Amino acid sequence: MDDNRTQLRNHESTCRSKISTAIIIAALSMLFIAGCQGVGQKRTLSKDERMKWWRDARFGMFVHWGLYAVPAGQWKGKEIPGIGEWIMERADIPVAEYEPLAQQFNPVKFNADEFVGIAKNAGMKYIVITSKHHDGFCLWDSEVTDYDIMDSSPFKRDILKELSKACKKQGIKLCFYHSIMDWHHPDAQRPFYPDYNDGKKSNPNFARYVENYMKPQLKELITNYGPLGVMWFDGEWIKDWTEPQGKDLYNYVQALQPNIIINNRVGKGRKGMEGLNKGDQEYSGDFGTPEQQIPATGLPGVDWESCMTMNDTWGYKSDDHNWKSNKVLIQNLADIASKGGNFLLNVGPTAEGLIPDASIERLAAIGNWMKVNSESIYGTTASPLGKLPWGRCTAKPGKLYLHVFDWPTNLKLEVPGLKNQVNKAYLLADDKRTNLSVRRELKDKIVVRIPREAPDAVNTVVVLEIKDK
16 A cells, blocks of 8 residues: 555656646747747837937937928018918918929939938937928828829939938938928818917818828838938927827827837927927927927926027028027037037028028038037036036036136136036047146135137037046
């Protein structure tokens, strides 16, 4: 009897061992299969991971380009007030009269490599171009409409495809602007309703436009032009667009490209066309978009990007010569970075396909400054110091970059609010990193002895290497 029991226990032990081994083998097999299935698949990034390249970039080019470059601010012999890309609405041009501009849009001087090279030489890290503005004309070969560059214009070249190749070649992130509203499509909002700008009129077929036209076009843009950096929406203020629609569109775009970045105008992200963004969690999207302004203290806790023009228009206007100076643009870049934001600076190409000379000259000047000082812009965070009387400050771990706009005549650069020990101070423009004298005057104030002449009259950067945070 005891021998039988012993044999039974041994048999049960063997069975349990075999079962355990089988379970382990099955589990390992499942892991192996899952691993094989995952080969070549990219992991979906967290928001911080998605935003890293954008936060590091700090500087990008906005491009407003479309049929509105043909009239260039003039209609029937009259100068039309306002921004160039709104001429269809500002001059009350019916669709039937506006459409023929497509036959005149033939930008034969457009060269994608030169175009991207201008941005790269300026120190810009990404380009955001209008795939479709409010007038509805598309700069790519769309399958859902003939109102595009390939079917309606004599140019017969896909501008976005050429830019995609040039950006990839030169290491620039390609991003697309896309208008939610569409003055050309009959199912979308149109500018000729009474009280249109007050948002009192609605189009009963707008949902059909979203599902059958806008979403299919976005799918083309997101899936046919390589990985995009940003999808930059606009035109969200119309009555027919709601915050729930914005959240749905955000999810739709992310499902097509999970690691793309989407701006806040995908939803009702702005209080008004010229207003600042609602902060914190009051808007959809990944970052805010203050327009033609720099928030006085930034937007703490929110990723943001100031989009601004070089003159007074986004789309090309031949009679707009009110250009900002190189000084203003370079100091704007430092000002925005010092507040934790990005600078999206606009160009409006001509109908021939050229960036205006005045824009090229200013971008070249910024590029020359960036060749020396880009370390003080890329990858920096907002200033930890308070308001500075002589300029701005950007920061990296262990370093402060003092952007001196007004060179002190007494040759003493006072830095209030700094309690850290300064290990070294030098001019960023000085290749030898010659140490500048630093003296502590107060517990939270140091004074840097600077040279008599500023290396750069617009913005000289003094670097402080500091101990601790």
